[in-house]
Amino acid sequence: NAGVTQTPKFQVLKTGQSMTLQCAQDMNHEYMSWYRQDPGMGLRLIHYSVGAGITDQGEVPNGYNVSRSTTEDFPLRLLSAAPSQTSVYFCASNQKGDAPGYTFGSGTRLTVV
Amino acid sequence: AQKITQTQPGMFVQEKEAVTLDCTYDTSDPSYGLFWYKQPSSGEMIFLIYQGSYDQQNATEGRYSLNFQKARKSANLVISASQLGDSAMYFCAMREGRGGADGLTFGKGTHLIIQP
Numbered sequence: 001n002a003g004v005t006q007t008p009k010f011q012v013l014k015t016g017q018s019m020t021l022q023c024a025q026d027m028n029h030e031y032m033s034w035y036r037q038d039p040g041m042g043l044r045l046i047h048y049s050v051g052a053g054i055t056d057q058g059e060v061p062n063g064y065n066v067s068r069s070t071t072e073d074f075p076l077r078l079l080s081a082a083p084s085q086t087s088v089y090f091c092a093s094n095q096k097g098d099a100p101g102y103t104f105g106s107g108t109r110l111t112v113v
Numbered sequence: 114a115q116k117i118t119q120t121q122p123g124m125f126v127q128e129k130e131a132v133t134l135d136c137t138y139d140t141s142d143p144s145y146g147l148f149w150y151k152q153p154s155s156g157e158m159i160f161l162i163y164q165g166s167y168d169q170q171n172a173t174e175g176r177y178s179l180n181f182q183k184a185r186k187s188a189n190l191v192i193s194a195s196q197l198g199d200s201a202m203y204f205c206a207m208r209e210g211r212g213g214a215d216g217l218t219f220g221k222g223t224h225l226i227i228q229p
Contacts, residue, residue: 031213031214033216033217035216035217035219041221042117042220042222043158043217044219045216045217045218048214048215048216050214056215058216059218092158092216096212097212102148102160102217104157104158106157107156
């Protein structure tokens with residue numbers, strides 16, 4: 001099983017460019033979420049989704065858009081990249097219920113110059 | 114106020130010693146879950162152990178145990194007989210509410226270094 005797949009693994013953007021970070025899961029999990037990890041800050045929740053067509057904002061949503069058209073995919077869009085968005089991005093999926101089954105992707109390291 | 118507090122930015126421990134990594138949390142939700150993740154230098158997030166707020170016993174997974182003190186709102190990770198491969202960042206995280214819909218809140222992490 002692939003689990004949670006994130007692409008690309010590395011990306012360099014110029015300020016003002018747009019891009020989409022891809023996230024796909026093959027475990028039929030209902031819930032998916034995006035996090036960013038900055039040095040000394042731990043992981044912070046950007047957006048999350050409880051199912052196709054349903055998304056909500058997390059702790060640090062500004063500058064990011066998401067959509068969930070299918071159960072499997074949850075892309076994260078940067079409309080106009082800024083140096084402050086330089087970070088490592090993780091996507092996760094989990095099953096509905098109280099069991100601890102969060103699965104993380106391997107991350108995307110994004111640098112905005 | 115921080116929801117998850119990890120007060121040890123870094124720790125050095127001798128190999129084969131036991132290690133306790135501290136985590137305190139803040140929530141008014143009666144239903145929550147607490148997690149510990151390991152992040153080695155390669156960057157992936159590795160799930161270690163989980164404790165539900167209604168669980169009566171402390172969780173254990175091999176060399177990992179979670180010292181859950183509900184009244185104190187603490188969820189310390191204990192690693193018995195540490196190994197060189199345990200050197201990594203360790204994150205405490207919390208899920209609030211039932212069902213796991215709202216994502217996780219993470220602490221800032223503890224950088225653990227195991228010395229031979």
